[in-house]
Amino acid sequence: MKLFPFLLIIFLATLTLAQEHPAVTAQPNTVFVGADGRFEANPDTALVQFNISAQEETSRAAYDRASKAAEQVRQILRANGIEPKTAEIGYFSIQPVYDYKTPKRKLVAYRVNANVSLKLKDFSKIAPIVQQLSESDVTENQSINYTLEDMEAAKTRAVEDAYRRARESAAALARAGGRTLGELSYASVDTFENIRVVSPLQARAMPMRMEAAAPAPTEEFTPQSVVVTAHVNAMFTLR
Incomplete structure (x- = not known):
């Protein structure tokens, strides 16, 4: 009676992993690598x-x-x-x-x-x-x-960084095996933005008037940088 729930858990776990990491059929004379990229900029x-x-x-x-x-x-x-x-x-x-x-x-x-x-x-x-x-x-x-106003441009920069790292890893692996890295034959991309939990700024009118001469809560602080990350899976041919 307990076998069905156990098999269901295994199926769901397998499905989740399949969604996170796309299944790629291994091809002869190819190398498959994955790498993370990052782009950080001051908010505008x-x-x-x-x-x-x-x-x-x-x-x-x-x-x-x-x-x-x-x-x-x-x-x-x-x-x-x-x-x-x-x-x-x-x-x-x-x-x-x-x-x-x-x-x-x-x-x-x-x-x-x-x-x-x-x-x-x-x-x-x-x-x-x-x-x-x-x-x-x-x-x-x-x-x-x-x-950032142009978040898509930031995502592109993160993808470029991830692809550069993936290609460098693939090239290093090819050299170690006595081969030469060829062309890109497959790639998948995921991008992520840093999600910030924003706490509401609640204030009563009276305390604000009493502290009118005090600096604002954000005074002299630097806004936190915006970070966009990307993950690239890539398959290259080997020569």
Whole structure:
């Protein structure tokens, strides 16, 4: 009775390995190698994300309050030389809020949520914008992430590095066997970006005003480099 689950586990493990490493049929007079490549660069884009939220007893009141909060955000952006249209809204929702303390739920309010993303090339604007958004007390869950605008170009550089390493390994193996490395006959590529867990920057308006003279949390720190890695499997002919 326990044989079937055991065989199923073996099958799933084999399937997983097959997905991670493509099966390549060995060919005469060929060499198959794999190598990792890496490309690292300073970020050129900062992604600032935050939520605009409002809760009131009626949906109309919640909508109006969220509209006023959005206008404050637009004023902050204009004050820092940024056109509001450069900011993007990821989602917008109006949801009822219920009280579940009693067996029969009771409608107590309506809540409006909107997610806003802003890409900045000028990193010097990050601190004043984040501080002013916090002081205005109209946004929640602020976060900052640094990235590259042209990520595809970075992936290409990582693939080139991985292929160079793979070819060097294949050439070394060919020389060790008294052969000469020939042309590329097969290749597969996987690329990976470093995934960062971004913690929301939550701050209350009062402490921010009290510490107005203090440097911003990101002041004088260098943004973390963006790292893209690639893995190349390659088969070359041997002469």
